[in-house]
Amino acid sequence: MGQRQPGRYNYDTSSYAQNWEMYQLVCKIRKLNRLNLLQFMAGTPLMNWYFRRNGGKIGQNCCLYPSGADPFMPEPDLVSIGDNCVIDCASL
Template sequence: RYNYDSSTYNQRWEMHQAFQRMKFVGGGRSLSLLDLIAGSPYMAQYWRWNGATIGRDCCLFPSGAYPYMLEPCLCTIGDRSVIDAAGLTCHLNTQGNFELVPVVCAEHTTMRIMSRIQMGGRMERGSMLLERSLLMTGEVVEADSIWYGQPAVPVMYLGVPNTGRHDQMSYMPNDYSNSIV
C-alpha cells in the first residue's frame, strides 16, 4: 500500500504521466513521444528502461494507447506477446489508500484494442483478451483460451476438446511450433 502522505511512489507516477502528455502538434494531429516509436522494438526497450520485464519479440502498442502502462515496474510480458492499445493497470486507489499488485502476461499472449487487465490479473501462455474486454482484479485467463466481455469470460479454448466445458464454447487445435508471433 502506498498512501499519498507517506510514499514517494505517487510523485514518481505523476512525473511518468507528465512525460506521456508531452505532445508534438503537426498536420492536424498531436503525437506523444511514445506514439513515434509505437509497435517498434524501441517501444519494448523504452518500457524495459522504465522497469517492466518484457520478453523477446514483443509488439507493444502498435496502435498507440491511452494511457500507456501506468506502473511499468509491476508489469511482466512474456516472449512473443502482443499488447495493442490495451491497458495494464496495477493499482487501485480507494479513499486515498493506493494499492499495487503486479500484472503478468505470459508468453504468446495477446491483448486486443481497448482491452484492460486490472491489478493482479494474469494471462497464461497462449491466451487472448478480445476487444473491449475487462479482466477483473485477480482473475486468471487460462492457457490457450480466448476471453471476451465486461467482465471477461471464456469464449473459446484452443487445443483442448470441449470435455468438461460448456457446449457453446468452440474448439480449435493450437500448435506453437510454427508460430511467428
C-alpha cells in the same frame, strides 16, 4: 521508476509519490503540442526499450501497440510480459 520497497516514508519522498510525479512528467512530455511521442515508437523495439527502462519486464520478440494505439502503462515496473507476445489496444 523502480520497484516499491516496504518501509515508512514521508509522502514527498515515498516511492509512490515519486512514481506518480514521474508518470505526470511522462504524460506531459507525451502530450507535447498534442503529439504523442510514443506513437512514433509503436510496434518497434524502441517501445520495448522504453518500457524496460521504466522498470517493465518485457520478454523477447514482443510487439507492443503495433497499430499505433495510445500506449497507456502508468506503472510499467509492475508489468511482466512473456516472450513472443503482441499487445495492442490495452491498458496495462
